Structures are given as structure tokens and as C-alpha cells.
Amino acid sequence: MARRNQHSREELQDLAVAAVLEIAERDGVHAVSARSVARQIGYAPGMLYHLFENRDDLILHANARTLDTLAAAMDKAAAKKTPEKALLAMALAYLQLAQQESPRWRLLFEHVMAEGAEVPAWYQAHSERLFALLEQQLQLLAPTRAPSARQLAARAIWSGVHGVCLLAVTGKLDVVSSVREKALVESLVTHYLAGWLAA
Amino acid sequence: MARRNQHSREELQDLAVAAVLEIAERDGVHAVSARSVARQIGYAPGMLYHLFENRDDLILHANARTLDTLAAAMDKAAAKKTPEKALLAMALAYLQLAQQESPRWRLLFEHVMAEGAEVPAWYQAHSERLFALLEQQLQLLAPTRAPSARQLAARAIWSGVHGVCLLAVTGKLDVVSSVREKALVESLVTHYLAGWLAA
DNA sequence: TCTTGTTATTAAACGGTGTTCAGATAATGA
DNA sequence: TCATTATCTGAACACCGTTTAATAACAAGA
DSSP: OOOOOOSOHHHHHHHHHHHHHHHHHHHOGGGOOHHHHHHHHTSOHHHHHHHSSSHHHHHHHHHHHHHHHHHHHHHHHHTTSOHHHHHHHHHHHHHHHHHHTHHHHHHHHSOOOOTTOOOOHHHHHHHHHHHHHHHHHHHHHOTTSOHHHHHHHHHHHHHHHHHHHHHHHTTOOTTSTTSOHHHHHHHHHHHHHHHHHHO | OOOOOOSOHHHHHHHHHHHHHHHHHHHOGGGOOHHHHHHHHTSOGGGHHHHSSSHHHHHHHHHHHHHHHHHHHHHHHHTTSOHHHHHHHHHHHHHHHHHHTHHHHHHHHSOOOOTTOOOOHHHHHHHHHHHHHHHHHHHHHOTTSOHHHHHHHHHHHHHHHHHHHHHHHTTOOTTSTTSOHHHHHHHHHHHHHHHHHHO
């Protein structure tokens, strides 16, 4: 069978991306392969290579959707709060999402570009949106500071929170069960901010 | 050919681990495979499965060596310093090592256990040594605080520093080139500590 | 309506991966 | 010297990402 023309190119891309996320959630990250995704959307594996450049491209499209979900959750979490509380709420929103939809986030955390391949600009734009949300609150919190200082603080906070979420989701943190991940994020954000503001 | 008995089991394990690290450094992380490692040490791929349980086991042994190198560097960096300076020095030692031997660290950062497999206890012991080094300094810095508070702080700091190193090595941080990684680590550690001590 | 051209789709293959295992070979102990 | 034991290999299995020639269905024109 060939040329059925049931879906537009864009529809097929959406179907494939949705299939990636669904398979990851249902069968685990390891189960996401060109063949499994193709089977799920009812096409041959080769079809995926007319829709995406390669596997990286497909996974990045799925991960971009995950990042957008997070950006929306952070926006919501920050609404009508003081900058300090907003920053903490955004960090906790990250942790919560990463924990409750961990397969999606493992897909994001554990994805590695093929040898020599660079992360494309369009994807970086998605992740930069997150930094922008932080910088926005830091702007309100410390309007007189240099923009470069705020950029640095935003990246320091986010790298730190990212580290906690990553270790939490990939299960490398449960060394001491008494230390809860939420407490880690709270400690990291509040103490860093306190120190940063006092400096 | 079979049964040449040139090396003991332990020697062969060491050879294999060394081969993993050498191939990663020379040809890149992607080039590390059962076949390439076996070829490098002059044996058949199947041999590796008499020396290690599986690929994860082999990689973990290599990564444990990387962790031990870091622990030694941290020990050296912390010597004869005040606790605060020691903590910063240890974090910077991490960053420096991760940056200058990035293939080894990509091997560590990007390694993912097979589906359903847990990180074995003997490996966790290696990474716990790092936390212990931090807690040791925090003990000197804030001897009156509860041990659980120090455990939490050690993990918060380390998760944060880990986040920076990871993003730096895997190249996901160069969004704003003006922000240097070293400045991020310094900011993270000093401001967190300042806030933590003031609390 | 018939034909031609275009486009979506697939089957099959290629070279790679981790892993298993029966069998071959050399060292060892009796 | 012979039987046993431990070491090591070759070949296979099932999977992976990816490419490509061939095919079938649609669209357009005559």
C-alpha cells in the first residue's frame, strides 16, 4: 500500500510526537524506537524519515512539547505572587512536573545528541523561554542590578534546580531517604536568593 | 585460540575499564561498545561477559574510577582552607575536572541503566564519598546545626553544582556566552552558603 | 476517459548494537 | 598420560537507526 493521503504532513508529525510521549509513558523510555513509534501510528518506520530529519529531531520535537508544558505551569505558578515566592513556586512546579510525569522527563534528561550533532537553535529557543521567566522575576526583585548579574543568577538557580530534578527523576538521589526532594529545592532557592540579595 | 591465561581475571577487568576510558577520550563516548573495547584489549566481545555482568556493569566500573579521581582532587583542593573556601574549592575542582576531561564525564553523566536495573550499592558508595566530603566541611562550618540540616545542605549544594557541571559538559548552557561556568559555580556556592548560614 | 507525472508510502536491506552459548583449546591435577 | 577444569572464541539472535529503490494512489492535462 502506498499513498493513502489520510493525514497532512503536519498532522503526521503531531501523531508521531504524541506517539513518542505515549510510548514513553506507557512502556518506558527504552521502548521508544523508530519501529515502535511507526507501528503505533500505523506507518512503516521509513515514513518517519520523511517527517523528521532523524531520531534526534523526532525526540527534540517531543521534548520541546514537554518544555512548553513546563513553561505554562511555571507561568501559572508565578501568577500574583511576590517575586521571591514566584521564583520558589516556579522551581517547585518544575520538580512536581518532573516527578509526576517522570517518563516524559527522563526522555528529556537522558536524551543525547548523536556524535557531532549540535542542539538546533529552534530547540534552544524553547529552553531559553524558561530562563526568561526567571529573569523576569529577578528584574522585579532587583531592578537596580546589572542585567548580566540577573542573567547569571537566573542560570545559577536554574542549573541548581535542574540538578535536583534530574537526580530525583533518574533515581540517583535516594541515598538518604530522609532528605526529600522538595526540601532540597526549597533550601536551594530560598538560601541562594537570600545570599544573592544580601550581596 | 582459547585459554591463553596471560592475565588474571582482575587484570583483565582493569584492562577493560582502562580501554573504556581510553576509547571515550580518543574516539568519543559514542565509540565505546563491547566490540571496540574487546578489540582494544585483544579479546573477543564475549569475553567481556565473563568479566562483567553486562554493559552497565562495565561502564559503572569505569565511572567509579572517574568518581574516585574527583574525590582525590576534592580532598587536595580542600586541604588547609577554611570550611567556606574549602567548599568552594571542591565545587570548582569538580567543574575543572569535568571540563578538562569531558569525555570521561560525559560517559558518567550520560550513562543510563538498562530498563528496570537499579544502580548497585557498591557504586552508590563511591558517590556517597563525595557527599561525605562536603558534610565534613559543613560540620566544621556549623557544628551546632542538626546533622539532618547539614545532610540537606550538602545535597542541595552538590545537586546544584552537579547541574552546572552537567549543563556545561553536555553543552546546554552556552546560550549566553558571557556567563562563564566558573562564575556560576562561585555564585551558587557562595550565595547559598551565605543564605544558609544566615538562616 | 485515458495517460502522464507527481507524491506518499513501504519493504527490504545495511551496518551497527548488546548479549548468549555451544564448543574448542590450553593449563592443571591425578 | 589422561581426565578434568577453566578460559576463550565464533557465530548466532534480536534489536537498533537509517537509506533506497520500487510501488501504489492521487492530481492534472489532453
